[in-house]
Amino acid sequence: SKDRLQPMIRDTPALNGKVKDVKSRGSENTILHKKFPGGHITLVGANAPSTLASRPIRIVFCDEVDRYPASAGAEGDPVALAAKRTTTFWNRKLVLVSTPTVKGVSRIEKAYENSTKEQWCLPCPSCGELQPLTWGQTIFKADGPDQVQSVEHCCRECGALHGEYEWKAGIGQWIAREPERKTRGFHLNELVSPWKRWEEIVSDFLKAKDSPEELKTWVNTSLGETWEEQGEQVDENELVKRREQYAASVPDPVLVLTAGVDVQNDRFEVEVVGWGVGKESWGIEYRIIYGDPAKPEIWHQLDEYLGRTWRRADGSGITVSCTCIDSGGHHTTDVYRFCVKRETRRIFAIKGEGGDGKAFVGRVSRTARENCALFLIGVDGGKVTLLTRLKNKFEGTEGYCHFPIKAECGYGEEYFKGLTSEKQVIRFHKGRPRLEWIKVGKVRNEPLDVRNYATAALEILNPNLEMLAKVDRNSPKNTQSGQAQPRKYGVVNKGIQA
Ligand SMILES: [Zn+2]
Known part of the structure; x- marks a missing residue:
């Protein structure tokens, strides 16, 4: 206002005198609010667009939108909030101006891409x-x-x-x-x-x-x-195209099932993942269970879901051997209570830790509350592993990721947007380069976190997949007629006696 607007009004003959000086007597004008015949100019910061809340505005001019916060406090997108003030005008105008910043997160680039x-x-x-x-x-x-x-x-x-x-x-x-x-x-x-x-x-x-x-x-x-950041990103469309028809819920090469659970305020997001030799993986199901984690019903549903027997093509059954549930959200105590009673089923509470150099499966300790086993998970390392695996294009090789195409398995386009919602970029801190994970766009990143937790569950379980594959080939399978026997494998737990 002082550096640009005031000098412009002062130096432009057509404007000079139309806007009263801030200092003049009886003036209603302030630095951030200027009246003139037929209108007014109100200046607000992108971090506090609520200043506009009571006023209808015909023309909104948003400058340097790439530097706006994603949300103005808890109020939401500042551009959307400002635009809302114009809705009563048929001749409204919304102008966005900016120097662009990072590809994929730039507001102005997105707006430009949708324009003429x-x-x-x-x-x-x-x-x-x-x-x-x-x-x-x-x-x-x-x-x-x-x-x-x-x-x-x-x-x-x-x-x-x-x-x-x-x-x-x-x-x-x-x-x-x-x-x-x-x-x-x-x-x-x-x-x-x-x-x-x-x-x-x-x-x-x-x-x-x-x-x-x-x-x-x-x-x-x-x-x-x-x-364009140097960090490589996996193309979500390629993953969508890669989806395949499984012969059964659980394809034959799967030797072990693990699960990851993300706890939100109104739901659980759960993924069951199958693992074969070389940690080649098969997404089995991505399930969202809605409910209030403060109440017991949703926990009963989760308990039941994690205890399910999954079927192979020959009718034999297999159950989830190890589960990681994120305790970092709002329902920490509920997670501890649920997990502590189910440690014999290897359902463990975990807490994600960001930052370089943290072990993927780190220290395990007992919590003061509920005396629950708690694993620290180095999530950044886990994401690097996942990114490498998702980039592997060769089926049957180490770490290749399979996904089912059947709609009820839950691997829709939204899932893949979420799975690829973060990428690694180079950031400079005090002149030193550092790799960091940033979210691309506004998609929810739960699928990425949940896959990371299911992967952590495999690392905690630490099975000898190569050995299991040999045993599997030699053992007679249960038939459809018999009661399915969940497979029991000798597994070595890292750090904790289940
Ligand atoms: Zn020419």
Whole structure:
């Protein structure tokens, strides 16, 4: 308000005098609220959009939206909250402006992708072809950041090279790539800026190029493009396509079943995972059990679910050998109470720990409350393992992940969005690079956590899968006629006597 708005009002003859000075007597104007004939300007921070709550607003202008918090306190998305103020106006206008930030988490990129996608285009001085100026077509000669000899832009149509002044002398226009869309979106970069010389842009690039963090800033601010983090992400669509028809609930190569449980305020999310030689895995079922964890009913349902006998193609049965339940949420004591009575069934409470260098299955201790066994799980390490396994494209090899296509198994598109909802990125802390997990977009990440817990359960159980495979081949299987016998395997528990 003080640095930009006030000087603009003061220095623009058409505006000067329309808005009373803050200091003038009887003025209703404050720094953040300015009245003028026919309207008002109200300035609010993205972290407190509730300041707008009582006012209808016709035009909302959101600046630097990529730096907004995902939620304004507990109130929700600040852009959505601000937009809500405009609903009573037929001629409302919502403007989002920003330097983009990280690909996949950028608000402005998402908004632009859904718009007319207009680009500022200039004509080639040789052939007249209208085109946006891009870094890819920029050709420069330099001996270092301070010795830029020449910068030219190559026409994408005729290949002619022309310098800055020739290109900038052309008459430009906006050209939409999606002209049918209702929301208009505009993109331009610093190469067309009247305030920045190409030589300076090249010099900035040469200074920044060796540091990922500086290069990121340069890409964001000079090119106006999002930065793609180095961290690899698994393509959810490939996983969706990979889903297969199992011959039975539990495919034959599965030797052991484990489960992971995430506790939310209104539900449990549970996954049963089958494991074979080389920790090749088969998703068996992803189940959401709704209910209030403060009440006993939902726990009865969970107990029953975890005790189920699952069927193979030959009719024989197999039960879950080990389960990990997250105790880190709001129902810690309930989780302890449930688990402590079921340790003989290897149903264990776990607590996730973030950060590098933590063992995937760490220390086990007894809790003061309820005297329950509690395993510490290094979730970041678990995510790295999972990412590596999901990237494995070769069925029958170590760690390959299978998923069932049958709808009732619960592996829909939402599941895969959740499973791939986080990726590893490089972050700089006090100049040192560090890998961190960040959430991509706003999808729920429970499927990722739950798979991590089911994997932790396998590590706690620590079975010799290769040996089990030999035993399995030699033992006669139960037939459909008989009562299914849950398989019993000699397993070594890590750290705890069940
Ligand atoms: Zn040309």
